[in-house]
Amino acid sequence: MNALKKLNNKLIPYFNIQQVNDDYLICNDAWDEIRGLPTMFSLWFSFLMMIGLIILLIGFPGFLSESGFSLISLIGIIFLLGGIFSFFKIFNISFGRELFGYAHYPLIFNRKNQELHYFEPYQKKWISAPWSDYHFSININENHEYAVNASLIDQNEIIQQVVVFPFRFRSLSLVEGHWEFFRRYMAGEDLEKLKKNIHYYAPNVIDRKEIARETWFRLKLLRFSERDYLTDQVKLPSDFNLNLLIFGIPQFLIRRLCVRTSKTPQVPREWIN
Template identity: 25%
Template sequence: MGPKGFLVNRPLSKFEREHHFEINQPASQKVHYDLSLIKLNSTFIECVDKWYSMRGFMAMAMTAFGLVMLYGLWAAISISIKHDDLFLAVVAVVPAVGASFMVRFFLLDAFTYTHYPIRFNRKNRQVYAFRRDGTVLKAGWEEFYWTIYKAEHVGGNQPASQKVHYDLSLIKLNSTFIECVDKWYSMRGFVAMAGSVFATILIVVMILALYAVVTSGFLGYLLLFPVALVFVWLPLKMLFSDAFTYTHYPIRFNRKNRQVYAFRRDGTVLKAGWADFYWTIYNTKLGLGGGDLNVMGHLLDKDGVKVKESIGLSLVDAGESGKQNQLMFFEFFRRYMEQGPEPVLEALKPMPLIMLPGIDHEKESWFFGWELLTASLKGMPVLQLLLQVFFLPISLFRWLVMRTSKIPQWPQWVEDECRIEPGDPWERDGRHRA
């Protein structure tokens, strides 16, 4: 139900279990209805569903983008027919594909139903819900598990898992702090490659349109120019969000002063208490296996709901096994902060602790970038071999991204607060690299 429906065939999260509503017990001393009611009588109450207040936004956005795409399609086809130009007929595929996606999302909002009502019948104790396909779900009031839905929360003093996992994400580890890369490190190069490919295609379209004007004298070819110009900014933005930035965005957990430091994209540093973060497993709802998962730390507003700032740990996974990996991954950092380096390294055994290759003071090599990409499919040698057709070009773009980006440097005040004791027996860094 709703534009994307709800995730089903999954276990209840810890948060959902903790916030389970007992239908025979008051949930609050006050009540609130949020202008959501259609009908109320002695037999039933009927309300709109979650998506009602959001209707129109998707249709508006898709109409705007769709009109631009359709304009480009019309211009390419009409000029191609008039001048018998095969190239423009091929170019028309680009706006045609874009327009088809816009129409697909537009039709999720328009030409459906005005709303998807839910009816609660108190006399026969049944709930009726109107589905997107026009069918009706009917189930008993007592059969529903009523809860507040939210991404699963982890953290605090309770273990997230009995095992720990670090996913080749560590830059430094010692008795004072542990430093790791963030969520985007393993993906570097891919965004730059995708942005470069699409930007090149659109720039070529603009150049050819100008060339056609010069050679034929027909100004109609210029109709393709504004379409390509409108859309070229997005791939260029993708390219420059990956290249010409920083090689990585480190996160440092200081167990002695209980602070977390995160290097922002603009070069500033976020500092907040370990206990101030709301640690949770975030689901992007994109990708395979029900969506990509990763551990996020949110700083919440005073209301405990609004997110003011977030940091993301590096491991990205999917599915139920991916969720377990995320719990083990967070447990590595939680156990370090709560118990120290010795217990967490003891929990790793017999797995060795392997550090990243000194990326805090030198840029990674092309070989290491390629190796890191290939290792993302560890245990699947056939896929590792077959996907080299993607890994090799991504690794080249990753190398270019690293060459054009700066190595982040912590400000001196952070280094002063994270001073390592001389002769620390637990000190690990790039000398313990793969």
């Protein structure tokens, strides 16, 4: 996408902006709204997998003693090794990002210095480059959701890093409006005009962790409410209380566990001063 071309789409800042002023904008990463959900499913899957592995470990010696090394034994070994491998992959992907990781993974748009900074969740390091060095595109994922990607490409045109903007949706027009909000901010458009499009802010947690009340509000807003981005309306569906009871409370508890076991990323002061 052209970082200079102006689009006429409705501006969609989304609900992840923590701070915004004339010098910089700080927002949460694209996966903040499902924080705790991957860990919740990973814990459940790991529990079932551990039961299966225990059954295999208990039954495996019996297979060998009764029939020697047979096809059943070979299948048992494959399942055993596959289960162990899957367990460690789940730990590295879900637990490594959420449990004992960082409390949030901020994006910092510094328009004073024309830079974009992002804390990468798996490498646990800051990605930082001039705004003009990024190549912007809108991609579609396996769930048919569009998202804005900012990529850093080396001299051989190989992608080295990808930063995903904090909004994924099945409407291309709305995602283009999301890109346009940040493009206009970095282009220096009047801040007061842009702020009129921001109806909900994320907790300002740049130097701290979100508290329980903030976690609960975020879940209600992002996971269990109906949002009309064209009219900027947020309403509660008819099954809101039931969904909140069955799915909301478990995710709330897991998300609190993730936050409590994680560290706060240290933002270099020169980026936000």
